[in-house]
Amino acid sequence: MTTMPGEFSFRLKPYRIALLLFSASLLLFLIGLNECNFVRLSCRFGIFAKEMVASGGLHIFPTLYGEPYPDYPSTFTFLTVLASRLPGGVTLLSCAFPSAAAAALTLVLIYFTGALYSKELGIRALLITIGTYGFAAAARAPVPDHFVALFAVAAFYFTVRPLLFNSSKLLWLIVPLCLIGGFIFRGPLGAVLPGAVVFSVLVVERRWKLIFLFGAVSAFVLALCVGGLLYLAYCEGGDKLVKSVVDAQFSGRFSKAKPFYYYFTSGAGIYFLSFISAIAAVAVNWKKMWDKNSDELSIRLLRLFAAWALIILVGLSIPGTKHARYLLPMVPALSLAGAFIFEAPAATRAISGILIFLRFLPFIILALGFSALAVFSIFKIPFGFPVVAFAGSFLILCYAAIFTVKRQSSAGAADFIKLAVGVFSVLFLQITVIEPVEQSMEDSAPFVRSVERVRYGRNLVFYDMGPDGDELKYLVNLEKTFRPEFIYKPGDILKQKDSVIIIRTKDYKKLSAEIRDNLILLSEGRVGSKTSFALIPAPQSPAKPSAAESL
Numbered sequence: 001m002t003t004m005p006g007e008f009s010f011r012l013k014p015y016r017i018a019l020l021l022f023s024a025s026l027l028l029f030l031i032g033l034n035e036c037n038f039v040r041l042s043c044r045f046g047i048f049a050k051e052m053v054a055s056g057g058l059h060i061f062p063t064l065y066g067e068p069y070p071d072y073p074s075t076f077t078f079l080t081v082l083a084s085r086l087p088g089g090v091t092l093l094s095c096a097f098p099s100a101a102a103a104a105l106t107l108v109l110i111y112f113t114g115a116l117y118s119k120e121l122g123i124r125a126l127l128i129t130i131g132t133y134g135f136a137a138a139a140r141a142p143v144p145d146h147f148v149a150l151f152a153v154a155a156f157y158f159t160v161r162p163l164l165f166n167s168s169k170l171l172w173l174i175v176p177l178c179l180i181g182g183f184i185f186r187g188p189l190g191a192v193l194p195g196a197v198v199f200s201v202l203v204v205e206r207r208w209k210l211i212f213l214f215g216a217v218s219a220f221v222l223a224l225c226v227g228g229l230l231y232l233a234y235c236e237g238g239d240k241l242v243k244s245v246v247d248a249q250f251s252g253r254f255s256k257a258k259p260f261y262y263y264f265t266s267g268a269g270i271y272f273l274s275f276i277s278a279i280a281a282v283a284v285n286w287k288k289m290w291d292k293n294s295d296e297l298s299i300r301l302l303r304l305f306a307a308w309a310l311i312i313l314v315g316l317s318i319p320g321t322k323h324a325r326y327l328l329p330m331v332p333a334l335s336l337a338g339a340f341i342f343e344a345p346a347a348t349r350a351i352s353g354i355l356i357f358l359r360f361l362p363f364i365i366l367a368l369g370f371s372a373l374a375v376f377s378i379f380k381i382p383f384g385f386p387v388v389a390f391a392g393s394f395l396i397l398c399y400a401a402i403f404t405v406k407r408q409s410s411a412g413a414a415d416f417i418k419l420a421v422g423v424f425s426v427l428f429l430q431i432t433v434i435e436p437v438e439q440s441m442e443d444s445a446p447f448v449r450s451v452e453r454v455r456y457g458r459n460l461v462f463y464d465m466g467p468d469g470d471e472l473k474y475l476v477n478l479e480k481t482f483r484p485e486f487i488y489k490p491g492d493i494l495k496q497k498d499s500v501i502i503i504r505t506k507d508y509k510k511l512s513a514e515i516r517d518n519l520i521l522l523s524e525g526r527v528g529s530k531t532s533f534a535l536i537p538a539p540q541s542p543a544k545p546s547a548a549e550s551l
Helices: 015-029 040-054 076-081 091-115 121-128 133-137 147-163 169-186 188-204 210-248 260-264 268-284 286-290 297-317 323-344 345-378 388-408 411-442 445-455 471-475 490-495 505-509
Strands: 460-461 485-486 497-504 519-527 530-539
Touching: 015 091, 015 121, 015 133, 040 076, 040 091, 040 121, 040 471, 076 091, 076 169, 091 121, 091 133, 091 147, 091 323, 121 133, 121 268, 121 323, 121 411, 133 147, 133 268, 133 323, 133 411, 147 169, 147 188, 147 268, 147 297, 147 323, 169 188, 169 210, 188 210, 188 323, 260 297, 268 286, 268 297, 268 323, 286 297, 297 323, 445 497, 445 519, 445 530, 471 519, 490 530, 497 505, 497 519, 505 530
Parallel strands: 460 485, 460 497
Antiparallel strands: 497 530, 519 530
16 A cells, blocks of 8 residues: 655544535635536526525425426525525526535545545545546536435445444444435435445445345335425425426436436546546456455455445436436545555556656646637637636646656655646636636627617517526526516517517528518527527518518
């Protein structure tokens, strides 16, 4: 087992380590979000928060256009509303705050889980997690699945510590609370995944009596939570809402057809660093992991981490509804397993290759960043790009990667610095390049401002958008929430007197010439990534130019 030098070892008390890690991680996940607007999935959670603020009440589910949205309990939305009480109101920063806090707590637990073996393992697992793009990106957006990841790693920690390290068995009493916590934030999925993690631990450790006991307890907890959810749904919306809840959180998850292998191919790409490090660690220790007589603590833990990751990966592959963010509870297991690659004497060549790559990663990212700058400039694509901050940050990182490593007499310290520099290079790339470019290509706020300046109280109508679709990207940028009108037939367009019609460019081009000639263009911009028009029906006057002539 490799050991880092004393200057990289924590000598603080556990609660101070936890506070330090939480504060630093929270800052990393929130920095710069005050300058960002709602894009993509975050728009829906922005609407949820605005409607809860406007209604002034707390419901069992968040609402969309005043109607319950049964896919999520309202717990996460309630936390975003609390965060919005800070100066600024409902913003991306306030809506992402709960996710960032949950991700920071997850990192704390990842460290302490790894520290059951060694502090070095804990800090390396933490760094691998931070450098995993999908984890950090979700921490900087409103994503309730981060709470499932938090309760999954907590359930693992409070199961393994008394099981393998002779800690008080009273810690097992916390495990059912982890299932309840997951349910409160994410419904049945939030309880099942932490429960599956505990189940995998008990199976690998062959604790058959505990398996039956935990199975009974978890079944009781899940039944109690589901029964309570359905009862509250009935009290709030009757049989209709109960049916919607069952469809959204149970039967509906098996009706959409993404293939079983989705997570094994494209679905897991955003977790590349965790995946590749875990695969390398398992490959190096493969024979020992299958040796039943091997009682090394490192191998036992590696088996448990592998089982944790596998049960989530396979379990989530069964339902048809699949999203990459659902895999967040698997990332801690992958990172903890991947950290063992630095503990394996047989992996010297693999470690050397990884560290060489990480050492030169700042140069690679710097080159990619300025290449992107050149491409966007040539094709005149508008985007926000802090060139000075980007260049300065990565030049500093490059300097640190080259010169600080050379000055370290300890190989352990040099390896740690290379890993840290590579990981934070990825995070810098995300904050200074990827997010600004995404904001520039997805931000609907400029278009909304241009339309609202000339709407003058007219009705807002969306053609072939929504409900619960791209129109949210427009509405989230308005101060007040309301339900717009939706039309889907071309013949209904000219009937919208005293209305502003939002239509995608591609849909506008499909309209007949007669309809296009009777529309006036107010503004052109983007709703999300799609170019759109704001139109009004032309008065019966030949003097008015048509939208087609304006274009």
